[in-house]
Every structure is written in structure tokens, then in C-alpha cells.
Amino acid sequence: MNIYFELIAFSLIIGIGATVIMDIYAIVLKRLFNIPSxxxxxxxxxxxxxKNGIFFHKTIIQAEKIxxxxxxxWIAHYSIGISxxxxxxxxxGTGWAYHPTLLPALAIGILTTVAPFFLMQPAFGFGIAAAKTPHPAIARFRSLKTHTIYxxxxxxxxxxxxRVMA
Incomplete structure (x- = not known):
């Protein structure tokens, strides 16, 4: 199989699958414990x-709706999961997909916590690692748990x- 085709196909399948699992986890938290995602x-x-050159907000919640x-x-959420x-x-390497092991997947999952801590949360006006939220430690722990689930x-x-490819 072509290495580029493999990379794209495996990224799509694995990324969508992992993001679905993360979303199922969010649904369970919401339904059982009333914890919103x-x-x-x-x-x-x-x-x-x-498109307007605005990348940071005082608070995204009060920003004009798009x-x-x-x-x-949702498209971005799944695109990020695929990426x-x-x-x-x-x-x-794509060979990992033929014989996956937990440690590399967990490492990537945990390392992806960098994105919300240092990009999204500051850009949303929530501060680095949710420092400006009412309960930063809880927000950080939830992000870490969610990305570990990913x-x-x-x-x-x-x-x-x-297993399907075997």
C-alpha cells in the first residue's frame, strides 16, 4: 500500500475513532454527572x-456569534482529532497502526493537552491553562482527563x- 495513502487513511480512521470515543466520554460525563464539555x-x-484578523478574545462567550x-x-473538532x-x-510510523501499543497513543493524547492550555484557552479569554476561570485546577484536570481518553x-x-486489516 502507498505510504501516503496509508498515512491519510489511517489518520482519518484512527483520528475519527479516537474523537468519537472522546465524545462518548463527554456524553457519559454529562448524562451521569451533569459535567458539561x-x-x-x-x-x-x-x-x-x-477572517476578521481576530485570534484572541476578552471572552469568547461574549464575542459576536458567527x-x-x-x-x-464540530468540523474543526474532528479535523483536530485527525491531525x-x-x-x-x-x-x-504507519507500521504502528498494524501493531498498536498503548504508550505512544497515551503520550500523544496527554501531549495534546498543550493545545487547549496554551492556545485555545488563552485565545478564548480563559487564560493560560484556564487561569482566568472560576476553578482553574478543575478545568485543567478535566482537559487532561479528556485528552487522556482521546x-x-x-x-x-x-x-x-x-484487527480489520489482519
């Missing part, structure tokens, strides 16, 4: 303001893919 409309709103922001946010899966495959999802999606 990120409203992806806010992600879409943030991205929607890029048409189709929820759709944009991080691609990163895993670029570092460990890492587990990377492993599980790759494991399922490897």
Missing part, C-alpha cells in the same frame, strides 16, 4: 473570527483497525 460552537466562533459556528466547531492521529503516525481512543481505534 466544551461547547464546540465556541470553537467555531473563534475560527469564524479569523453563522454556522456550531457546524464549524493529532496523523502526528502519532508521523512520529511512530489517547486511549487512539489506541482502541488503531487496535480495531489492525
Amino acid at each position: 466544551l461547547d464546540y460552537a465556541l470553537l467555531g466562533r473563534w475560527i469564524g473570527h479569523f 453563522r454556522y459556528e456550531r457546524t464549524i466547531g 493529532f492521529a496523523c502526528l502519532l503516525l508521523l512520529i511512530w 489517547g486511549i481512543g487512539l489506541y482502541l481505534a488503531a487496535l480495531l483497525l489492525s
Whole structure:
């Protein structure tokens, strides 16, 4: 199989699978414990303001709404999940997808916490690592847990893919 085709196909399958697992985790938290997850409309709103050269907000919640922001946010959410899966495959090689192991997937999952801590949360007006939120430690712990679940999802999606390819 062509290495570039493999990279793209495996990134799509593993990234979507891992993101679905992360979303299932968010649904379980919401239904069982009433713990909300990120409203992806806010992600879409943030991205929607890029066209105006606005990348940082005092608070994204009060920023002007963008048409189709929820759709944009969900597409971005899955695109980011696919991109991080691609990163895993670029570092460990597409051969990892044939014989996945947990440690690389967990490493990528945990390392992706850098994105919300140092990019999204500051850009949303929440401060570095949610420092400006009412309960920063709780927000940080939730981000870390969610991204760890994403890492587990990377492993599980790759494991399922490897079984299908066997």
C-alpha cells in the first residue's frame, strides 16, 4: 500500500475513532454527572473570527456569534482529532497502526493537552491553562482527563483497525 495513502487513511480512521470515543466520554460525563464539555460552537466562533484578523478574545462567550459556528466547531473538532492521529503516525510510523501499543497513543493524547492550555484557552479569554476561570485546577484536570481518553481512543481505534486489516 502507498505510504501516503496509508498515512491519510489511517489518520482519518484512527483520528475519527479516537474523537468519537472522546465524545462518548463527554456524553457519559454529562448524562451521569451533569459535567458539561466544551461547547464546540465556541470553537467555531473563534475560527469564524479569523477572517476578521481576530485570534484572541476578552471572552469568547461574549464575542459576536458567527453563522454556522456550531457546524464549524464540530468540523474543526474532528479535523483536530485527525491531525493529532496523523502526528502519532508521523512520529511512530504507519507500521504502528498494524501493531498498536498503548504508550505512544497515551503520550500523544496527554501531549495534546498543550493545545487547549496554551492556545485555545488563552485565545478564548480563559487564560493560560484556564487561569482566568472560576476553578482553574478543575478545568485543567478535566482537559487532561479528556485528552487522556482521546489517547486511549487512539489506541482502541488503531487496535480495531489492525484487527480489520489482519
